[in-house]
Amino acid sequence: MRRVVSVASGLVAVATVALAGTAGCSPGERAAAPAATRSPTQETYVSVGADDTLGVGLDRPLIDEWPKVLFRTALPRTTVFVNAADRGATVADALADQVPLAVGLRPTLVTVWLNLDDLEAGTPVATYERRLAELVHALRRDGATRVLVANTPRIESAPPATVAGYNAAIARVVRAEGAELVDLHGADVDAPSVSHPSAAGHARIAQAFAAALRRSDVSARQYGR
Amino acid sequence: MARRPGRAALTVLSVALAAALFSALLTISRTAQVRVLDQLAEGGPLAGIEVAPAAPDPSQVDEDEAEPGAPRDLDDRALRRIAALPDVRTVVPLISTRVAVAPPDPIELADGTTVTTEGRFGRDGGPQGVLFETLVGADVRHADDLPVSVLAGRLPRPGSTTEVAVATTWLARFGLDRTDAARMLGLELEVGAPRFFGDGIRSRWTRMQVVGVVAQQASAGALLAPIEAVRPARAWSLAGGADAGFGLSSSPYSGAFAVARSLDRVAEARNGIEDVGYSTSAPENLIASVQRYLRVVEIVLAGIGLIALAIATLGITNALLAAVRERRREIGVLKAIGARDRDVLRLFLVEAGVLGLLGGLLGTLLGLSLASLVGVVVNGYLRSQGLVGVHPELPLTVAAAGVLGAGVLAVVAGAPPARRAARLPAREAVEA
Numbered sequence: 001m002r003r004v005v006s007v008a009s010g011l012v013a014v015a016t017v018a019l020a021g022t023a024g025c026s027p028g029e030r031a032a033a034p035a036a037t038r039s040p041t042q043e044t045y046v047s048v049g050a051d052d053t054l055g056v057g058l059d060r061p062l063i064d065e066w067p068k069v070l071f072r073t074a075l076p077r078t079t080v081f082v083n084a085a086d087r088g089a090t091v092a093d094a095l096a097d098q099v100p101l102a103v104g105l106r107p108t109l110v111t112v113w114l115n116l117d118d119l120e121a122g123t124p125v126a127t128y129e130r131r132l133a134e135l136v137h138a139l140r141r142d143g144a145t146r147v148l149v150a151n152t153p154r155i156e157s158a159p160p161a162t163v164a165g166y167n168a169a170i171a172r173v174v175r176a177e178g179a180e181l182v183d184l185h186g187a188d189v190d191a192p193s194v195s196h197p198s199a200a201g202h203a204r205i206a207q208a209f210a211a212a213l214r215r216s217d218v219s220a221r222q223y224g225r
Numbered sequence: 226m227a228r229r230p231g232r233a234a235l236t237v238l239s240v241a242l243a244a245a246l247f248s249a250l251l252t253i254s255r256t257a258q259v260r261v262l263d264q265l266a267e268g269g270p271l272a273g274i275e276v277a278p279a280a281p282d283p284s285q286v287d288e289d290e291a292e293p294g295a296p297r298d299l300d301d302r303a304l305r306r307i308a309a310l311p312d313v314r315t316v317v318p319l320i321s322t323r324v325a326v327a328p329p330d331p332i333e334l335a336d337g338t339t340v341t342t343e344g345r346f347g348r349d350g351g352p353q354g355v356l357f358e359t360l361v362g363a364d365v366r367h368a369d370d371l372p373v374s375v376l377a378g379r380l381p382r383p384g385s386t387t388e389v390a391v392a393t394t395w396l397a398r399f400g401l402d403r404t405d406a407a408r409m410l411g412l413e414l415e416v417g418a419p420r421f422f423g424d425g426i427r428s429r430w431t432r433m434q435v436v437g438v439v440a441q442q443a444s445a446g447a448l449l450a451p452i453e454a455v456r457p458a459r460a461w462s463l464a465g466g467a468d469a470g471f472g473l474s475s476s477p478y479s480g481a482f483a484v485a486r487s488l489d490r491v492a493e494a495r496n497g498i499e500d501v502g503y504s505t506s507a508p509e510n511l512i513a514s515v516q517r518y519l520r521v522v523e524i525v526l527a528g529i530g531l532i533a534l535a536i537a538t539l540g541i542t543n544a545l546l547a548a549v550r551e552r553r554r555e556i557g558v559l560k561a562i563g564a565r566d567r568d569v570l571r572l573f574l575v576e577a578g579v580l581g582l583l584g585g586l587l588g589t590l591l592g593l594s595l596a597s598l599v600g601v602v603v604n605g606y607l608r609s610q611g612l613v614g615v616h617p618e619l620p621l622t623v624a625a626a627g628v629l630g631a632g633v634l635a636v637v638a639g640a641p642p643a644r645r646a647a648r649l650p651a652r653e654a655v656e657a
Binding site: 063079 | 386429430
């Protein structure tokens with residue numbers, strides 16, 4: 001009898017431990033909150049420009065416009081993007097409206113494409129250069145912001161000499177202000193005459209800006225992929 | 226028992242089977258109860274309370290789904306007052322904002338197939354290739370206190386600005402249902418918070434990756450992100466003027482989800498929050514009614530199990546009666562050498578108790594295993610339907626009660642034969 005009781009007591013002890021381990025367990029279907037993450041330094045990208053920076057004429061401008069393509073393909077996922085462009089904006093218009101908005105966002109990257117509407121308005125080259133210098137200087141925020149400035153692409157409707165004058169002015173401003181030049185004139189992009197670039201054209205424009213971004217050593221460290 | 230090991234084993238087995246039935250029925254009943262109540266609470270705590278940025282409507286007091294009164298800003302000060310209420314355990318603030326979402330089209334899902342949003346804009350859709358949705362921000366560190374169930378993947382990490390979970394309403398945008406939830410994981414979304422400027426709208430865009438698919442009732446919205454990601458988006462939109470065509474109010478928070486200290490204190494917690502000045506809603510009446518019905522079912526099932534146990538312990542009576550007959554000489558010898566009647570009584574009662582405890586313990590384990598097996602089969606079906614699974618569990622107190630109950634019943638059943646053995650005259654027993 002003693003032997004039976006001792007064996008039974010042993011079994012009771014083992015089974016009690018097993019039961020305590022299984023009873024009352026409730027792994028939840030609700031996943032526990034994952035561990036917190038420390039967000040990397042946020043990059044802010046602002047695009048300054050006019051119709052072609054807004055993707056006017058595209059079926060899906062908010063997806064296919066070149067600043068959005070650049071944002072999607074060439075910048076870190078943590079980047080915040082605001083398109084400050086206005087329809088029909090000249091450099092003077094941008095100085096009044098877009099620059100205060102952009103500077104207020106304290107961007108780390110700004111792209112500028114402002115020449116087609118000034119060409120259409122007949123802005124003299126000297127005036128254009130002065131205003132563009134003021135705009136780029138403000139956007140650079142004493143070197144805190146990387147600024148990419150696009151020159152004028154090949155346009156059938158504009159006199160080549162005028163386009164060359166604008167592009168020379170842009171090159172001078174870029175050198176003086178420490179910005180980066182995006183050579184749309186030399187790139188194979190859809191040059192707008194009476195229509196705006198296609199989605200494929202916007203993609204090529206984005207590639208041109210991305211190439212300019214990569215060329216800069218500093219940009220590669222900040223945005224390299 | 227040592228003389229007839231086979232009879233002892235059969236006796237233990239009969240008690241074990243009855244105990245298995247008792248514990249399996251209780252486990253299944255308790256699991257079903259938890260699942261039903263969980264469904265009623267929509268994945269959140271049972272004592273959860275929705276707090277709206279609105280004053281309470283006096284005519285809606287005690288209603289589960291109270292209609293809110295006039296709008297009222299819900300700010301940090303109000304949340305601190307609510308959190309300080311004695312009946313409130315936690316309060317989780319919520320922020321929601323309208324956003325444009327630009328998924329790539331066609332969308333490549335994780336398994337390589339493609340779906341498109343072409344023609345699926347619905348009432349909230351719009352041109353330019355984007356969808357319009359509501360982005361809900363919550364402190365996901367308190368995910369357990371929110372009515373959120375993860376169907377696939379996981380919740381976004383607290384503090385992340387690049388992770389988002391999509392709700393089941395988002396799946397419908399692409400003609401998918403819950404069974405396709407996992408196919409959304411890894412999708413890249415571009416999310417833009419609109420802001421009205423005098424000459425048009427400009428959006429603040431961020432890129433977010435879908436890390437989870439959830440069923441959520443924290444706040445109306447197809448996208449769920451950490452509050453740190455939503456706050457700047459909402460601030461951007463509000464800077465253009467509150468309700469500038471985007472359906473936003475000026476309230477710092479779009480709502481909050483409070484949890485009372487217990488289900489019994491939900492009514493008091495709601496009264497306290499309404500005294501602070503905010504409208505609340507909670508399914509407390511519905512949960513209380515359902516709990517009552519489920520308790521009746523549990524009692525009936527437990528009764529069935531107890532009847533089975535009682536029948537099994539009769540086997541102990543039968544086995545011990547046979548043992549008394551066979552061991553008359555042994556009993557006589559014990560008494561002849563000085564054992565008292567109560568010593569013999571104790572001997573047989575202990576035997577009965579050991580048989581009962583052993584059978585009860587083995588049976589409880591077996592019952593829990595059976596219930597787990599049933600749970601595996603049920604979960605397979607539920608998950609194939611895109612539903613949340615169940616987790617069979619038996620509270621330790623109930624398991625212990627089952628085991629001890631079997632032991633007590635066995636001792637009671639063994640009492641008559643034990644008394645008979647105790648009353649046997651020594652001389653008569655020896656001469657048998």
